[in-house]
Amino acid sequence: MTKFTDLALDPKVLSAVSDAGYETPTPIQAQAIPPALEGQDVLGIAQTGTGKTASFTLPMITLLAKGRARARMPRSLVLAPTRELAAQVAENFDIYAKNTKLTKALLIGGVSFGEQDKLIDKGVDVLIATPGRLLDHFERGKLLLTGVQIMVVDEADRMLDMGFIPDIERIFQLTPFTRQTLFFSATMAPEIERITNAFLHNPARIEVARQATASENIEQKLFSITPSRRDRSFTEKRALLRALIESEGEACQNAIIFCNRKIDVDVVAKSLKSHGFDAAPIHGDLDQSQRMRTLDGFRDGTLRFLVASDVAARGLDIPAVSHVFNFDVPSHAEDYVHRIGRTGRAGRKGRAYTLAVPADDKYLSAITSLIKKDIPAGEVPDFTASPDRPPREDRNKDGGRDGGRSSRSRSRSRSRRDEDRSDAAPEAKPAEVVEDKRADAAPEERAPQPRQERSDSRSEGRGDRRRNDRRDRRDEEVVVGMGDHMPDFLTRSFKTS
Ligand code: AMP
Numbered sequence: 001m002t003k004f005t006d007l008a009l010d011p012k013v014l015s016a017v018s019d020a021g022y023e024t025p026t027p028i029q030a031q032a033i034p035p036a037l038e039g040q041d042v043l044g045i046a047q048t049g050t051g052k053t054a055s056f057t058l059p060m061i062t063l064l065a066k067g068r069a070r071a072r073m074p075r076s077l078v079l080a081p082t083r084e085l086a087a088q089v090a091e092n093f094d095i096y097a098k099n100t101k102l103t104k105a106l107l108i109g110g111v112s113f114g115e116q117d118k119l120i121d122k123g124v125d126v127l128i129a130t131p132g133r134l135l136d137h138f139e140r141g142k143l144l145l146t147g148v149q150i151m152v153v154d155e156a157d158r159m160l161d162m163g164f165i166p167d168i169e170r171i172f173q174l175t176p177f178t179r180q181t182l183f184f185s186a187t188m189a190p191e192i193e194r195i196t197n198a199f200l201h202n203p204a205r206i207e208v209a210r211q212a213t214a215s216e217n218i219e220q221k222l223f224s225i226t227p228s229r230r231d232r233s234f235t236e237k238r239a240l241l242r243a244l245i246e247s248e249g250e251a252c253q254n255a256i257i258f259c260n261r262k263i264d265v266d267v268v269a270k271s272l273k274s275h276g277f278d279a280a281p282i283h284g285d286l287d288q289s290q291r292m293r294t295l296d297g298f299r300d301g302t303l304r305f306l307v308a309s310d311v312a313a314r315g316l317d318i319p320a321v322s323h324v325f326n327f328d329v330p331s332h333a334e335d336y337v338h339r340i341g342r343t344g345r346a347g348r349k350g351r352a353y354t355l356a357v358p359a360d361d362k363y364l365s366a367i368t369s370l371i372k373k374d375i376p377a378g379e380v381p382d383f384t385a386s387p388d389r390p391p392r393e394d395r396n397k398d399g400g401r402d403g404g405r406s407s408r409s410r411s412r413s414r415s416r417r418d419e420d421r422s423d424a425a426p427e428a429k430p431a432e433v434v435e436d437k438r439a440d441a442a443p444e445e446r447a448p449q450p451r452q453e454r455s456d457s458r459s460e461g462r463g464d465r466r467r468n469d470r471r472d473r474r475d476e477e478v479v480v481g482m483g484d485h486m487p488d489f490l491t492r493s494f495k496t497s
Contacts (some may be wrong), residue, residue: 002024004025007034008032009037010065013062017054017058028052034203034355036060037059039182039198040202040203042113043204044188044207045188046186048155048186048448055091057092061100064076070123073123073146073147074148075148076125076126076148077175078133078152079129079151079152082312083108083110086129086313102126105124107129107137109130109132110288111234111288114475131167132164136173137444145175146176147176152182152183153184154184155185156185157187162285165191168195181201185333218344218350218352219352221375223354224380225237225355227357236385237355238272240380243381243383247381253320254303255322257308258310258326258330260309260330262283265308278305279305282294282313316342321343322351324342324350325354326353326354329354331363332370337371
């Protein structure tokens, strides 16, 4: 078995690696580090959790140890799709480069240009950035990319999902042809294949096992229900989620709860809070500082439930997550693999529970064919849907600073690139009033049922699902009362004299 000392890494890097407690290189590290140290391009097909960050950071630090940075001309560049991932790479860099004098700058949205400009002006060895923010700096004339010797593209498949590929191509063209490229992607979509053919020169191609194949530590279960009425599926899934959390008791130390849409992330987090659960949302429309605070709280154990969209949680390195709940079955099977991979890390056991309704059947089939096994059915606990009653300060907050809508429009106006695209989860439209005659024709209240069979499920199409989701939110508004919509003047006091 390869040891770190077999790899020709700088002794300062080796000592940092040993301080980090790593004993042996992971497969991607063992295979990517030698060609990277020889100056060869690397194409790594690997997911997060495989140790891929160190597989490019360690050789970069070793290679950059000789030489000095010049003002405004970074010597290396790491591109990551989201702010959180970029920040995580920067943290990794700090750990592995702690015995060197190498400098770095992190260019991400939500941080003032001024501070970042100062760092770049001084000269940095490693520039870690999201693509849009990097181009913003470049276009302001504050940055030259002609000194880049090593360029890393991390999570290229996510860049593709987020529409960053044209930016990546442009950045490739701004850097010298002679640069070394280390390129990582979890999958090789045709578009990714195309840019690697165009911009990588004879790369060492390294593919490591998919995370799904190494998930014996994760106990997966599927909790299927047939809602008492179609338009109550959102409400009843929230009740089921609470019942599942309660039935897990102390075994559920903390959990990431995934929703497919940002708007639902907010509603589910708010609903859990109103029922006394310690929950907070994370998605790309929230302020950067708020996202960081929420993540820090979750990492240090002061926050128990993180309600997340796929992109916001993708690649985040939080080793001790006891449970993952898929509040929604993901519509891309690959996301299922990424989501459940947030638990059962670093040799720990984890549980991944998925809530499903009949309309999810086709997504479930795609997942089972991807992971090549059925998700075992769990026993649905008793649950009763009860209304959410957000505390007053929450209602005010949601209509104000921390609310999804207002921060969304704020971030829109701030930057045209990655601040907008920091989270590519599908955008939901505001609730609309849509008449659904079939649902109205069957108004009787039945208790929600665990699903016995799926035969009726295929009758509910995507259109029905959308309509029902909208109706769910209408129900929600009825329960909340005036809630967020209370005009400001009604809350003011008036002088009578
Ligand atoms: P990554 O795939 O880069 O997100 O890394 C996933 C996790 O593995 C991180 O928590 C790293 O700190 C950890 N890690 C990276 N390399 C090693 C190693 N050789 N041995 C043990 N843990 C590692």
